[in-house]
Amino acid sequence: MSENSMSSTIISRANIAVNRFGYGARGDELTQAEKDPRQWLESQLKPITFNGDFPHSNTILIEHAKYQKEKKRQKKQQKINSQSGNMQANSMQANMQSGNMKDQKKPKNFSRQALRNMSVGTLKQAIASSNSVSWRLLDFFSNHFSVTAHGQLMVGLAATLEREAIAPHLLGNFEDMLLAVEQHPGMLIYLNNEKSFGPNSRMAKKRNKGLNENLAREIMELHTLGIDGGYSQEDVIELAKGITGWSVKRPGKERGEGFVFRAYGHEPGSRKLLGKIYSQLGIAQGQQMLRDLAMNPATAKHLCHKLAHHFACHNPPASLLKKMEATWLKTHGNIKAVMHCLFDADEAWFKSAQKYKTPREFVISTLRALSLKRFKDNALLSTLINLGQQPFNAGSPAGYSDYEQDWLGASALMARIDWATMVSGYSKRANAEKVMKLSIGTSVSQLTYNSVMRAESRQQALTLLLMSPEFQRR
């Protein structure tokens, strides 16, 4: 190790397994992985279960309806009060009569609390997890099917999508995940399909409602085929029509909650998507379209490239992609099998660092390395806001960018330095040398080693380690 060899620092296979595919070492994971890095990775893929008691999307829909109703009631009450002249006296009287001051309080905002708890819950589990590779994979698909918490209802629903539709299929077939996602209230409402009705449906004729292409376009452009997947504007409209009537029940106004197929809003007749005729009736039409899209070779290409690009390197070699696509098509889009194929490929084990950690990876891997326990919920969220990856806030169905030029800017780096300094300030007892050994092991340049060891304070030593190229890259 010479001082000038930093950029070509050779990373051990254990380091690659832990940092490139997972969220970095917690405790002695680096040592565990050393025996057989490939085998260690395979053992990392385990189903994800969520801790704690979090509300289901159906509960959020019900609470949202209640909230709206209560707000309406209060508004009406206020109007009556102000009309009768002396508002203050009246409301005071009303309160005294009911004996409950709470009646006049603003109704509780259930959604924001749910979003906060679930966003933090996922982060904390990823930080504490002993199978962080699975949590990275969850984050990948959560960003692939990105939803943004914008507007009262989406604030509540955004975090439920990964829990209810993505996690259960994380190691299964992509097709099942796709169907679960596109029928989830979160996605349907986010991309406006819940009110999209066929122009010739009974619904449209009676109530002057119509088609909305938004979800259909993003299914093809982002979720399945990819922008170059060979579909046309006509295909977008055909898919949009195929999934008309895929909607969400309105609690309080109709019985039940969650996904519903509104047959009277479905565009009648058969559809032609990518040259194939779909003459199924009702919900089966859209479902078959999605199944075919999931197994389209363009989807295999799009998803395998995205996975390889995310985990392995910026420009995955054609040989790697070929293997992954073949596995995808052979196993009916089985995500676990495709990940095994990636682990098996030599092309995924480049001995030099390939990528700069995303803000989320940086924060989670730092907290894993430091085993910080007292990090408060608000602090965790505001960290991600400051570093540019607030959970469920990409603001676009394309999710957060996976290209490092989008987070390696000057301002972004300065924010990382500030945060690393602050965290190091809170980790008074942490020993930088020990943290270095546990997090990056022997894959460290002489320059970094010396800088950390010769730092003027413990805090500075830790900051330098966290900001070192070896910790920032993977």
Place this chain on the structure above:
Amino acid sequence: MNNTQIINDSDDLSTSSLSRRKFITMTGAGLALLSLPMGSAFALGSNKQVGNQAGKPKIVWLLLRGALDSLHTIVPTFDQQYKPLRPKLSSSFKSPLLPLEKGFALHPSLKNLHQWYQEKSLIPVVAVYSGYPKRSHFDGQDYLESGKAEIDHDSGWLARAIEVKNKRALAVSRATPISLRSSDQVNTWYPSNLKVADEDIYAALDKLYQNDESLRASLESGLEVRGLVGDKKGKKKKRQGKFIDLTKACAKLMVGEQGVDCAMLELGGWDTHNNQGTRLNNNLAELDNGLAELKAGLGKEWQNTVVIIGTEFGRTAKENGTGGTDHGTGSALFLAGGAVNGGQVQGRWPGLKTEQLFQQRDLMPTTNSFSWIGNVLSQHWQFTEQELMQVFPHVKPYNQVLLRSS
């Protein structure tokens, strides 16, 4: 950030105004220790030779991400097809439209823009497009930012323009957007409410990054900008990155001796597939207020400024089934600023009859955004035809008089 959120027994890290001042001084001193790259745009005191304050022509490029519905922003009230195509949207305005020439009218939320129009500092251009023929936001934005006949993630039109004229630019963003990629005269700035680190950490990191070029470049330019703006610490509670705060800071970074020649701003929220009436009411007001703040902050520099406001494409001429509009083609461009010869609506109106629409659904684009921008570059920054080829290799500028002769 409230430091007590993290741990209760931490050191007191709150920053008083005294230590803030001290910090700025220290950063200045710290910078002297670093070896700045040759020709670094932001080296403190590097452009002292600029004597007079006002007078340098400035450009602000504002990209509205998400595809602004131009028909709801510059409303063609004279077009007989407009109301039948949009029964709900055309009756969603909360107050009267603001009249322009030729029967066009601005959305009522654009009060300041309308005042500029009356003062002859605003030109709305109707029915434009970048040449991007499809309807993907992400490709559409990349295309508009690249400014070529193809998408180039590594080179943007504004970066090429500042390279030709040796200007300096700032992106109000965490990382450099495509528009400003491929020039080393670009810096980024974005508000952060983290406490800033001590300056000795920067010196140590600069040493640590000696073999890592990209980290080192980011660090050095980050330090330069921070020395100029100063980050407000401590008491702030506001949501960071509000557009009005961004335009305010942007103006600050553009004025004075060290002011940059051009800046890029971004504002999202325009993908109005549903509930468009209410959403655009709010979003356009946010845009309008932010731009007013930019003007106020620029002070007399406003007279030398052209603000170019564009979006990746337009939206369907017909409203959709959910009170919104879907992805379309032709949209609008705005040119604003004291240097603009405003009070006119530019562009050729294609009409909204079915056969006049692009693919019978979208507003037909009749002119190219880059030709308008090329016109601005040639009149405002004196680009020759040859020089303009380096920025927009595939289009020629229009020759309408868009700017005041100075």
